Amino acid sequence: MSDGYLPGDAQGGDEPATVRALGELAGSVETGAVPYDRLIAGGRRRLRRRRLLTAGAAAVLVAGIAGGTAVLGERGRQAVSTVAVASASVTAAAAPGSPGAPATVSAAPSAAGVPATRDPFTPVRVKLAEGAANGHTWQAWAALWPAPSSKEDFAKQARLIQAERHETDPKAKPVTQKDIDINWDPRIDRVNYYYTVDGKRQADDALPAVSAPGGFPAAVGGASLGLHDDAGVPAVVIEGVQAEVAKVVVAWKTGGTTEAVAVTVGDSPFRFYALAAKPGTDAAAVTYYKADGSVERTTELWLRTS
Known part of the structure; x- marks a missing residue:
């Protein structure tokens, strides 16, 4: 089960990987003001998508467990x-x-x-x-x-x-x-x-x-x-x-x-x-x-x- 972190995130470290990744992405913008708000929003959208995918995977996992119970001798x-x-x-x-x-x-x-x-x-x-x-x-x-x-x-x-x-x-x-x-x-x-x-x-x-x-x-x-x-x-x-x-x-x-x-x-x-x-x-x-x-x-x- 996911705990809400993105891949590679530090769990309890000083600087979560999400923040580091956003900082590196912001640093790559060569001209104009850094679109930090949009970068943060994009990261949040990716996090929400990952949570939804994780929830879907959990439902599939339980459905598999339900089917697996048949090995205990189900005849119905x-x-x-x-x-x-x-x-x-x-x-x-x-x-x-x-x-x-x-x-x-x-x-x-x-x-x-x-x-x-x-x-x-x-x-x-x-x-x-x-x-x-x-x-x-x-x-x-x-x-x-x-x-x-x-x-x-x-x-x-x-x-x-x-x-x-x-x-x-x-x-x-x-x-x-x-x-x-x-x-x-x-x-x-x-x-x-x-x-x-x-x-x-x-x-x-x-x-x-x-x-x-x-x-x-x-x-x-x-x-x-x-x-x-x-x-x-x-x-x-x-x-x-x-x-x-x-x-x-x-x-x-x-x-x-x-x-x-x-x-x-x-x-x-x-x-x-x-x-x-x-x-x-x-x-x-x-x-x-x-x-x-x-x-x-x-x-x-x-x-x-x-």
Whole structure:
């Protein structure tokens, strides 16, 4: 990450390289008054351009980290959408442990409304949505695993996640040291999307990376789970959205709409929603609404659901 200096600048020296470079450039002007103001302005423009380029590179870096998380054994089909991290805190949301999954105790909320501690070994598990189809009941869940502060803790966390996934999917890949070396970043949380049918967790899930609170803009994933599973229910869609999004409405190509409420998960700077897809069709348009009813965005590019 850039600290705002130009290449070659002294950091703590008596004379920053930016000043020396401007002085040398001013000295090269042979006639007339030295255009010092214009030289300073030009240097500032170059500095601003470099900061913008650095910010863009950081976003690309995090998107790469998000994609790299798939090596931990992800099976869900993901469509990544760029989401800016909200600056405001969101209220922690706790939910009972998922049926068929290890019980989870959420951290107690602090006076500010967010967990007092972020335990990388105890996820905040939230039920996002539930419904019924073909005589079966389904529930969609998100388990937020806070970013570990050390590579050793990340290795422990990754193995805890893998063990939980392995209970329902024996094909889940074991965690390797290469996985740890590539994916650890103290600014990145993991969120495990999964769903249950009649109280039993299904094998298909997803594990996208998301920015931790106070992090930088990143990519947050969405997944269509159960597309190829014979679980008796349609595909279950789970996606992360900006914190300002309160509701998502999907208009289907064969007609009709489905609405979903976006909820908070722990102290994540994102919200998450889930819904069951309409069998035999894909989305024609997806509209994201803010709490005041205004449209945050509308897109035709969405997850495949059939």
